[in-house]
Amino acid sequence: MRSPKDFFRPLAVGAPQPVREVPFRPSRMIHFFDPSNPKMAAKVPDIAPTVDVLLGNLEDAVAADRKEAARAGLVEIAAKADFGDTQLWTRINSLDSPWALDDLLTLVGAVGHKLDVVMVPKVEGAQDIHYVDRLLAQLEAKAGLERPILVHAILETPSGMANVEEIAGASPRMQGISLGPADLAASRRMKTTRVGGGHPGYLVRQDPSGDDAPRATFQQDLWHYTVARMVDACAAHGILPYYGPFGDIKDTLACEDQFRNAFLLGCVGAWSLHPVQIAVAKRVFSPEPGEVAWARRVMAAMGDGTGAVMIDGKMQDDATFKQCRVVAELADALAARDPELRAAYDAATTAVLDQE
Numbered sequence: 601m602r603s604p605k606d607f608f609r610p611l612a613v614g615a616p617q618p619v620r621e622v623p624f625r626p627s628r629m630i631h632f633f634d635p636s637n638p639k640m641a642a643k644v645p646d647i648a649p650t651v652d653v654l655l656g657n658l659e660d661a662v663a664a665d666r667k668e669a670a671r672a673g674l675v676e677i678a679a680k681a682d683f684g685d686t687q688l689w690t691r692i693n694s695l696d697s698p699w700a701l702d703d704l705l706t707l708v709g710a711v712g713h714k715l716d717v718v719m720v721p722k723v724e725g726a727q728d729i730h731y732v733d734r735l736l737a738q739l740e741a742k743a744g745l746e747r748p749i750l751v752h753a754i755l756e757t758p759s760g761m762a763n764v765e766e767i768a769g770a771s772p773r774m775q776g777i778s779l780g781p782a783d784l785a786a787s788r789r790m791k792t793t794r795v796g797g798g799h800p801g802y803l804v805r806q807d808p809s810g811d812d813a814p815r816a817t818f819q820q821d822l823w824h825y826t827v828a829r830m831v832d833a834c835a836a837h838g839i840l841p842y843y844g845p846f847g848d849i850k851d852t853l854a855c856e857d858q859f860r861n862a863f864l865l866g867c868v869g870a871w872s873l874h875p876v877q878i879a880v881a882k883r884v885f886s887p888e889p890g891e892v893a894w895a896r897r898v899m900a901a902m903g904d905g906t907g908a909v910m911i912d913g914k915m916q917d918d919a920t921f922k923q924c925r926v927v928a929e930l931a932d933a934l935a936a937r938d939p940e941l942r943a944a945y946d947a948a949t950t951a952v953l954d955q956e
């Protein structure tokens with residue numbers, strides 16, 4: 601473990617200064633595409649302005665014999681395109697694979713100045729982040745990069761779960777963590793073959809009423825514990841939590857429900873695997889205009905944020921002021937990037953304040 605005094609020291613001579621705080625940039629959807637798939641690659645210029653993050657995926661879902669083509673495809677796309685405000689991320693292959701080292705050597709050398717975040721799959725503990733951290737510092741120094749590339753871990757192994765706090769705090773490069781429900785289910789030996797989402801067998805049943813009346817059942821969220829634990833680890837270390845993939849592409853309603861559970865628990869975004877999931881993530885991870893208007897109203901009424909007041913029969917105090925600030929600050933950050941959202945938030949706020 602590095603001494604706290606050295607935590608923010610660059611890990612290679614000539615590497616950029618690590619960030620002191622994770623910059624909050626909208627990342628409601630991390631849109632995955634396979635850079636070796638010509639049809640998907642052709643859609644990138646149209647998709648880029650509609651998403652917060654575009655991610656060139658090199659790991660699972662890219663066939664073994666397409667790994668090199670995917671890496672080369674990403675270099676070509678990144679070198680050519682200007683994505684404006686949209687972030688460019690990549691998911692490299694896992695650290696025990698034959699491809700991970702070349703993924704980093706190639707990408708940082710060729711297009712490191714365009715890459716915002718490297719997503720690292722199957723992270724087991726802080727040692728994996730330390731390895732990537734040092735290697736990135738060496739490669740950044742060699743490439744003459746002026747800003748550090750951040751690191752995002754996928755939570756998808758039982759050891760990763762057990763070590764989630766130390767992973768979150770392993771380096772100033774840590775930007776966030778995503779849940780990887782498919783690999784996590786497999787490695788935990790969970791008996792679900794779904795990618796995220798609920799399961800009809802995971803339920804609680806109403807108590808018997810003494811007669812033969814049917815007993816209602818209520819499906820539960822298989823991922824509640826895992827997401828909540830991830831959110832706490834991230835919040836404790838000032839990094840951002842994300843729900844990962846939802847595999848039932850056609851079931852956009854259940855996808856929306858799963859994303860919303862994650863949003864309410866503290867996640868800032870989720871992955872979109874198919875274009876239809878982009879709008880779902882955008883809707884869910886942008887607070888509703890009515891909620892934003894309420895948050896702004898409470899903050900206006902609370903002044904310096906101390907004391908207690910009643911608004912519409914509800915008690916507000918220092919803690920609710922902070923809750924409202926979370927919503928209002930998120931709304932402001934998203935509105936800065938999205939004029940339609942800004943107009944919706946401002947209209948709702950004006951309507952609420954005009955009623956007073």
Ligand SMILES: CCC(=O)SCCNC(=O)CCNC(=O)[C@H](O)C(C)(C)COP(=O)(O)OP(=O)(O)OC[C@H]1O[C@@H](n2cnc3c(N)ncnc32)[C@H](O)[C@@H]1OP(=O)(O)O
Pocket residue numbers: 631632633634639640641643644647657660661782783795845847849872873874875
């Ligand atoms: C579970 C654990 C994980 O690791 S999840 C992360 C890894 N998985 C991925 O990245 C999957 C990414 N998505 C995909 O591969 C495809 O969307 C899958 C799910 C296979 C569906 O593809 P397909 O059968 O072509 O769907 P479709 O006919 O409805 O597609 C319509 C057009 O849209 C395109 N498309 C599809 N997905 C994307 C995408 N993610 N980004 C950009 N474009 C996409 C298709 O190529 C298709 O294009 P066209 O209209 O034929 O020209």
Ligand SMILES: O=CC(=O)O
Pocket residue numbers: 660721754756779780781782783784795844845
């Ligand atoms: O990589 C994601 C997963 O669910 O596995």
Ligand SMILES: [Mg+2]
Pocket residue numbers: 660721754756780782783
């Ligand atoms: Mg995975």
